[in-house]
Amino acid sequence: MKIIECPRDAMQGIREFIPTALKAKYINQLLKVGFDTIDFGSFVSPKAIPQMRDTAEVLGKLDLENTSSKLLAIIANTRGAEDAAQFEQIDYLGFPLSVSETFQQRNTNKSVAEAMQQLARIQEICQKSGKTLVTYISMGFGNPYNDPWDVDTVIGFVQELDKLQVKIVSLSDTIGVATPANITYLFSHLIPAFEHIEFGAHLHTTPATWQEKVAAAYEAGCRRFDGALRGYGGCPMAKDELVGNMATENLVGFFENKGVNLSLNKPALQVAMAESGAVFL
Known part of the structure; x- marks a missing residue:
């Protein structure tokens, strides 16, 4: 089981600039927990996401000596990819590809x-x-x-990504509209059809619906889940439709109840939970 902790997603929509040192301190605490990956920042236009303008500086302040976690940075174009690729510490580059023409334009200014x-x-x-x-x-x-949407459209996108030899695909419930039925359908069809692709769930949700969504993805075979402590954040480009992130502590509790060994440092997790208030409140 892989849990991807996403402080970048939690921070990016906050208008007041979070000091670089505070960002780095919080992410360093997250690195002690043992999450598979930390989605720590993004190399995008500072005009689009002002909060992330110091990602390179934050990276320089991270303690990567005693952690098993890997780093992921979000990029929105080739320039961002080239910038991020220069940093040896970064393992993954994440690109948002939308099945919605409207949202792709809003998010990356492209069709x-x-x-x-x-x-x-x-x-x-x-x-x-x-x-x-x-x-x-x-x-x-x-x-x-x-904009048109159905499960066959999503499957068609995965087919195109497969042609590009993309190895990790995360299905994103950007505005929290996923239902257990379509979560189950997509993961149960995609995972066996593309065994060489690792599928993840990036689910934005509300406190009332998170558990049924996680259960549907897990029972359909998904073993990669994104979250953010306390459910902070969400996609600012969704604007009026903004819904919070999946709360990581809910993911941890759900999987532990299923008997899944997450191998997390629980005291470090509790410290991170406490420190999150200083960052986001």
Whole structure:
């Protein structure tokens, strides 16, 4: 089981700038917990996401000597990929690819077709630099813009990603509209059909619906889940449709109740929970 902790996703929509030292201190505490991966920052335009303008500085302050966690950075174009690829410490580059034309324009200022072309070049950059590309299929469970969506559309996107040899695909419930039925359908069809791809669940949710969504993905075979402590954050590009992240502590409790050994440092997790208040409140 892989839990991807996403402080970047939690921080990016906060208007007041979080000091670089405070970001680094919090992420360093998260690195002690034992999460598989930390989604720590993004190499995107500071005009688009001002909160992430210091990602390179934060990276320079991280203590990576005594951690098993890997680092993931979000990028939105080839320039961001080239910038991120220069850092040896970064293992994964994450690219948001939307099945919604409207959201792709809002998120990366490109059409879906243009984003696919960019993705092909980003994959080349990853392969040359020894990074692994993680593609997020945003609006993967529906959208509020009346853009076409159905499960076959999502499966078609995965087929295109497979042609590019993308090895990790995370289905993203960007605005919290996924249902247990479509979560179950997608994961139960995609995982056996593309055995060489690792599928993840990036689920935005509300306190009332998180458990049924996690259960549906888990029971359909998903073993990679994104979360953020206390459910902070969400995608600021979704604007009025903003819904919070999956709370990591809920994921931990759910999987422990299932008897899954997460191998987490629980005291370090409790400290991170306490420190999160200083960052986000």
